Structures are given as C-alpha cells and as structure tokens.
Amino acid sequence: MGVKFKDIVSPEEINLKDLNGRTIAIDAYNTIYQFLSGIRQRDGSPLTDDEGRVTSHLSGILYRTSSIVDQGIKPIYVFDGGPSEYKSKTVEARRAVREEAREKYEAAKAAGDMEEARKYGMRSSRMSEYIIESSKELLTYMGVPYVQAKGEGEAQGAYMVQKGDAWAVASQDYDCLLFGAPRIIRNLTLSGGLSNLEYLELEKVLSEIDLTREQLIDVALMVGTDFNEGIHGIGAKTGLKLIRNNTLEDVLVQKGITDVPYEPDELRNIFLKHEINPDYDIKFKKVDIEKICEFMCEEHGFSQNRVLNVCDKMKKLNSTQKSLDSWF
Numbered sequence: 154m155g156v157k158f159k160d161i162v163s164p165e166e167i168n169l170k171d172l173n174g175r176t177i178a179i180d181a182y183n184t185i186y187q188f189l190s191g192i193r194q195r196d197g198s199p200l201t202d203d204e205g206r207v208t209s210h211l212s213g214i215l216y217r218t219s220s221i222v223d224q225g226i227k228p229i230y231v232f233d234g235g236p237s238e239y240k241s242k243t244v245e246a247r248r249a250v251r252e253e254a255r256e257k258y259e260a261a262k263a264a265g266d267m268e269e270a271r272k273y274g275m276r277s278s279r280m281s282e283y284i285i286e287s288s289k290e291l292l293t294y295m296g297v298p299y300v301q302a303k304g305e306g307e308a309q310g311a312y313m314v315q316k317g318d319a320w321a322v323a324s325q326d327y328d329c330l331l332f333g334a335p336r337i338i339r340n341l342t343l344s345g346g347l348s349n350l351e352y353l354e355l356e357k358v359l360s361e362i363d364l365t366r367e368q369l370i371d372v373a374l375m376v377g378t379d380f381n382e383g384i385h386g387i388g389a390k391t392g393l394k395l396i397r398n399n400t401l402e403d404v405l406v407q408k409g410i411t412d413v414p415y416e417p418d419e420l421r422n423i424f425l426k427h428e429i430n431p432d433y434d435i436k437f438k439k440v441d442i443e444k445i446c447e448f449m450c451e452e453h454g455f456s457q458n459r460v461l462n463v464c465d466k467m468k469k470l471n472s473t474q475k476s477l478d479s480w481f
Contacts, residue, residue, distance in 0.1 A: 156326070156327050156328055156331065156373040156376055156377070156378045156379075157327075157376055157377075157388070157389060158327040158330070158373070158376075158389050159327075159389070160388065160389045160390050161362055161372075161389045161390060161393050162327060162330070162353065162358055162362075163361070164339060164351035164352060164353050165351065165352045165353075165354075166349075166350065166351060166352075167338075167350045167351070167352045168350065169224045169226075169350065170224075171350075171352075172224065172225070172226050172338070172350075173224065173225035173226070174225055174226075174227075175226055175227065175320040175321065176226075176227040176228075176229060176318070176319045176320050176435075177221075177226055177227065177228055177229070177319060177320060177321055177322070177323045177338060177341065178229050178231050178300075178309075178310035178313045178314060178318075178319035178321070178322045178323065179228050179229065179230050179231065179310075179322075179323045179324075179341070180231060180306050180307055180310060180322065180323060180324035180325075180326070180329075181230040181231055181232045181233070181288070181299065181306060182232065182233045182280065182306055183306075183324050183325055183326065184213075184217075184230070184323075185210050185213070185214075185280065185284065185285075185288060186278055186280065187213070187342070188209050188210045188212065188213025188214065188217075189207070189209050189210055189278035189279075189280070189284070190275040190276070190278040191209075191213075191275065192209040192210075192212050192213050193209065193271060193274055193275060195267055195271065196262055196267050196270050196271065196274070197261075197262065197267070197270040197271035197272070197273065197274025197275065198274060199274075199278075200212055202452070202453040202454045203454055206283065206453070207281075207283075207284060208453050208454075208455075210284050210287070210288055211287060211288070211291055211449065211453060211455075212455070214288055214291055214292065214295075215291065215295075215445075215449065215455075215460070215463055216463065217342070218292075218295060218297060219295075219463040219464075219466040219467055220466070221341065222297075222466055222467055222469050222470050223466040223469060225469060227437060227470065228297055228323075229297070229298050229299065229300060229313070229318075229319055229435060230288075230292055230297065230298075230299040230300070231299070231300045231302055231306040231307075231309050231310045231313070231322075232285065232289070232299060232300070232301050232302060232306055233302055233304070233305060233306040234301065234302045234303040234304050234305075234306075234430075235303075235304070237304060237305070237380060237423065239380040239381065239415065239419075239420065239423060240379050240380055242382070250276065251276065251277050251278070251279055252277075254273045254274075254276035254277040255273070255277040257269070257273040261273055262274075290448065291445070291448060291449070294440070294441045294444040294445045294448055295440055295441075295445065295467055295470075296437060296438035296439050296440045296441070296467060296470050296471075297437070297470070298434075298435045298436055298437060298438075300313070300430065300433045300435070301430060301433075302429065302430055303428045303429060303430045304427055304428050304429070305328075305332070305427060307322065307324055307326060307328050307329045307332050307334070308332040308424075308427035308428075308429055309429050309430060310322035310324070310329065310332075310334060311329055311332040311333050311334035311335075312429045312431075313433075314334050314335050314336060315333065315334075315335060318435055320336060321334070321335075321336035321337060321338045321352075322334045322336070322337050322338070323337075323338040323339075323341040324337065324338075324339070325339055325340070327353075328373075328378065328379070328424075329353075330353065330355055330358060330366075330369065331366075331369065331370050331373055331378075331424040332424055332427060333355065333366060333424075333425075334355060335354065335355050335356070336352070336353070336354055336355070337352070337353040337354075337355075338350060338351070338352060338353075339351040339352075339353070362393060363397075364393075364396065367421070367425070368396050370421055370424050370425070371392075371396050371400060371401040371417075371421070372389065372392040372393055372395075372396050373392075373424075374401055374417065374420050374421070375387045375391075375392040375395065375396075375401060375404060376388060376389050376392050378420075380420060380423050381415065381420055384404065384405070384408060384410065387404075400417075401417045402417055405417075437470050437471055438470075438471075439470075439471065440464050440467040440468070440470070442461070442464045445460060445463075445464060446460055446461070446464075
C-alpha cells in the first residue's frame with residue numbers, strides 16, 4: 154500500500170510520448186497484484202487455464218508490456234526479495250484481509266450475487282511462487298529483463314535509477330520517494346489504450362514542501378508505512394507541520410509515546426540504507442515467438458492470433474534509447 158502522501162505531494166501530468174525511448178524500472182509485485190485483482194471473470198474468479206492454474210498475471214504481463222514497448226518504452230521488471238522483519242505486521246494484516254475477502258467472495262458467489270462476488274474476489278488476490286516464476290518465464294521469452302531485489306523492489310528500482318541503469322521507477326507507491334528514487338512514474342497502465350500518467354521528481358518534491366529527504370522519511374514514519382504503524386491522529390499535512398520544528402523523537406516525547414517497538418534510526422535506515430542487489434545484468438533481447446506461443450498457447454490456452462499480434466509489438470524493444478538527461 155505504501156505511505157499516504159497524496160495530501161502533500163502533487164505529481165505532474167505527462168504524456169506517453171514523453172517516455173519514448175526511456176528505460177523504466179517497473180515494480181513487479183505492485184504491477185502483478187494489479188493484474189491478479191483486476192483481470193477477472195464476471196463472477197470474480199481469476200482467469201485460469203484448463204488445469205486450473207491462474208493466468209490473470211500472464212495476460213496482464215503479455216498485453217500491458219507489449220503496449221508499453223509499442224510506445225517506445227523499455228521496461229525492466231524488479232521483483233521483491235524476502236520481506237523485512239519490520240514488515241511482518243503489514244504482511245499478516247494483508248493476509249487476514251485477503252482471507253476475509255475470500256470468505257465473503259465464496260458466500261456471495263453461492264448466493265448468486267455476481268457484483269459482490271467480483272468485488273470481494275478482487276480483494277482476495279494472493280501472490281504465489283508459481284505466479285512469480287511463471288511471470289519471470291514469460292518475461293524471458295518476451296526479451297524483457299528482470300532484476301531480483303534482495304529486499305524491497307522499490308529500493309532496488311531507486312538504486313537502478315540512481316546508477317543510470319533506468320530513467321525512472323514505475324510504481325503506485327510514494328515509498329519510492331523515501332527510497333531516494335530521482336524520478337517516479339505513476340499509472341503506467343495503458344488501460345483501454347489510454348494512460349493517466351503522473352510524474353514525480355524527488356528534488357522538485359522536496360523543494361516544493363521545503364524538506365530534506367530525511368525529514369520526509371520522518372513525516373512518513375509519523376503517518377505510518379508498511380514497516381511501522383505511525384502515530385495515531387497524525388496525517389501527512391500534520392506531519393509536515395510538525396517536522397519543520399521537530400524530529401520524530403521530539404514528537405514521540407510530546408505525545409507521551411514510550412513503547413515504540415523499534416528505534417527511529419532503525420526505521421529510517423530501512424529507507425536510507427536498504428540492502429540492494431548491485432550484481433544485475435540488463436539485456437534487452439529479441440522476442441522468442443516460438444517459446445511464447447508454446448508457453449502461452451499450448452500450455453495455458455491463449456489465442457495464438459492475439460499472441461502473435463503481441464509479438465509483433467515487441468519488435469520495438471531493441472530500438473535506440475534516448476540519453477537519460479535529454480528530457481526535463
């Protein structure tokens with residue numbers, strides 16, 4: 154879910170043509186969850202093949218990635234590593250929400266209420282090892298590189314942009330700002346051929362709210378992140394006012410909070426000193442049409458004509474890329 158910064162951060166609107174030739178590091182888990190929740194049948198059940206294996210994520214990766222490439226964008230998918238110990242409460246809370254949604258989905262489906270079934274079905278999406286590995290397999294056949302992070306994919310993506318191996322991170326979460334991503338793209342969906350792209354530049358965001366990145370992290374910790382619960386009653390606007398004359402430690406004292414489970418510096422270092430994978434190799438390759446057809450059509454029952462049309466779009470993947478500093 155990420156930190157709730159909507160009230161204090163104002164993204165710019167941009168067009169797809171502004172990303173032509175750009176290499177974008179895509180938050181894979183964030184994106185795959187979108188596919189798992191959104192690509193569903195009328196009764197809320199995910200797409201499956203003849204063997205009952207979920208294929209919603211494969212459909213999403215195939216069609217969205219090809220549309221992105223068709224716009225001249227070079228995608229790199231970045232997969233999360235193991236979750237941080239600090240994230241255990243968030244992981245457990247999300248698991249409980251999914252289980253409750255699954256129970257309500259089954260009840261609505263049994264009652265014949267397809268609208269309710271679809272609503273709760275979307276909320277019950279679950280990542281599995283099969284979904285992760287089949288996603289990577291499809292990306293390999295498409296010629297699209299992926300990077301395995303040691304921890305958070307957003308932190309890895311931010312590092313890749315800092316190193317110049319990608320131009321921006323694509324994610325819905327504002328956490329990318331906290332991890333130090335210089336540039337962030339939101340809403341890289343191309344739903345129905347359209348896109349409501351938003352652009353964030355870290356230096357500009359910090360300048361507009363007159364904070365350092367370290368202060369922004371303290372605001373996030375007050376509001377609550379995936380790694381901590383935050384301080385009750387403090388939203389982004391209040392946190393922004395408080396941090397101008399206080400540190401996180403000051404606010405904890407003022408609120409009389411002494412039973413925090415983690416030291417503030419431990420939480421700050423999640424964003425400032427996150428473990429990353431520096432040993433990755435990015436190579437954009439030609440689409441393997443034979444392998445894609447075998448994997449998608451023969452193994453998972455997709456239409457061969459539609460898959461071949463996608464393969465045709467993927468030819469743009471090896472076109473010339475713009476330099477990183479030629480825009481904005």
